[in-house]
Amino acid sequence: MRLNAHIDRAVRMARVMTRRHGPTALVWRRRIALGAGAVVVGLAALLFANFADRANAQFAQIVHLAWWLPLILTPAIFASIAWVTLRIAPETAGSGIPQVIAATSNPERATTTLISMRAAGVKFLLTLAALVGGASVGREGPTVQISAAIMAWLHRLLRVPIRASVIIAGGAAGVAAAFNTPLAGITFAIEELADAYEQ
Numbered sequence: 001m002r003l004n005a006h007i008d009r010a011v012r013m014a015r016v017m018t019r020r021h022g023p024t025a026l027v028w029r030r031r032i033a034l035g036a037g038a039v040v041v042g043l044a045a046l047l048f049a050n051f052a053d054r055a056n057a058q059f060a061q062i063v064h065l066a067w068w069l070p071l072i073l074t075p076a077i078f079a080s081i082a083w084v085t086l087r088i089a090p091e092t093a094g095s096g097i098p099q100v101i102a103a104t105s106n107p108e109r110a111t112t113t114l115i116s117m118r119a120a121g122v123k124f125l126l127t128l129a130a131l132v133g134g135a136s137v138g139r140e141g142p143t144v145q146i147s148a149a150i151m152a153w154l155h156r157l158l159r160v161p162i163r164a165s166v167i168i169a170g171g172a173a174g175v176a177a178a179f180n181t182p183l184a185g186i187t188f189a190i191e192e193l194a195d196a197y198e199q
Contacts, residue, residue, distance in 0.1 A: 029158045034166075037151040038173055044150055045143050045177030048124060052139045055131035063134075070134050077133030081126050089122040095141030096123060100148045100171045101193055104164035111152045111162060115170075120149035140178045144193075147174025168193045 062069050085093050091114050092099075099119075103110030113119070127142045151170025155162045171193050176185025 026160065030155075030160045033151075033155045033158045033160045034169070037154045037170065040154065041147040041150050041170060041173040042177045044146060045174055048127075048139060048143055048146065049178065051124075051128055052131055055128045058132050059134045062132075074133045074135075077129055078135070081129055081133075084122070084126060089119060089126075091116070091119045092123045092126060092145075095138075096143070096145030097141050097171075097192060099145050100167060103148065103152075103167050104193065107152065107162040107164050107167055110167070111149075111156055115145060115149040115152050115167065117149055117153050120146040140175060143174040143178040144171040145174075147171055147177070 059070070062073065099114040103114045123142050123145055127137055127139060130137045148167045148170035151166055151173070152162050155166055168189050172185040172189035174185075175188045176182045179185075
């Protein structure tokens with residue numbers, strides 16, 4: 001009888017340990033979300049940079065084809081971008097950095113508006129359209145918003161609570177990937193995205 005009690009206790013302890021520290025535990029889901037987020041953010045930033053370079057080359061090709069074509073094409077593209085931004089995706093207005101800063105005040109709510117995957121996709125496409133139209137648009141601000149959205153989406157997917165630090169880490173990873181400078185990403189996160197050095 002005593003042996004059965006020890007076995008039952010050991011089984012209960014093993015279940016508790018598996019629940020707390022096993023592969024489905026919150027700590028492991030958080031680690032997977034951060035690790036996978038870093039990889040996906042890096043790949044997305046590289047893809048975005050590649051497409052941005054192609055969009056710039058496309059504009060140069062348009063200018064080379066006919067010098068007067070941008071006089072018609074550029075205002076038409078800018079008007080279209082403004083219309084889409086106002087009507088379809090107002091959360092994509094601006095560079096992307098103010099949206100990420102605002103998202104840190106209410107991270108859970110921001111994942112459905114400011115840093116949603118929908119907003120990230122629209123920001124991606126509108127930035128490329130602006131570059132094709134000849135806009136002097138940098139890809140760094142949009143990369144910050146897209147990266148924060150990816151990091152928040154992965155946390156939601158894995159049912160990990162989203163904190164402001166997750167959004168800041170996503171934005172910092174985007175800057176690090178966009179500029180290929182990890183230390184600049186950390187500095188940017190401290191100076192711009194976080195309100196205080198302690199964060």
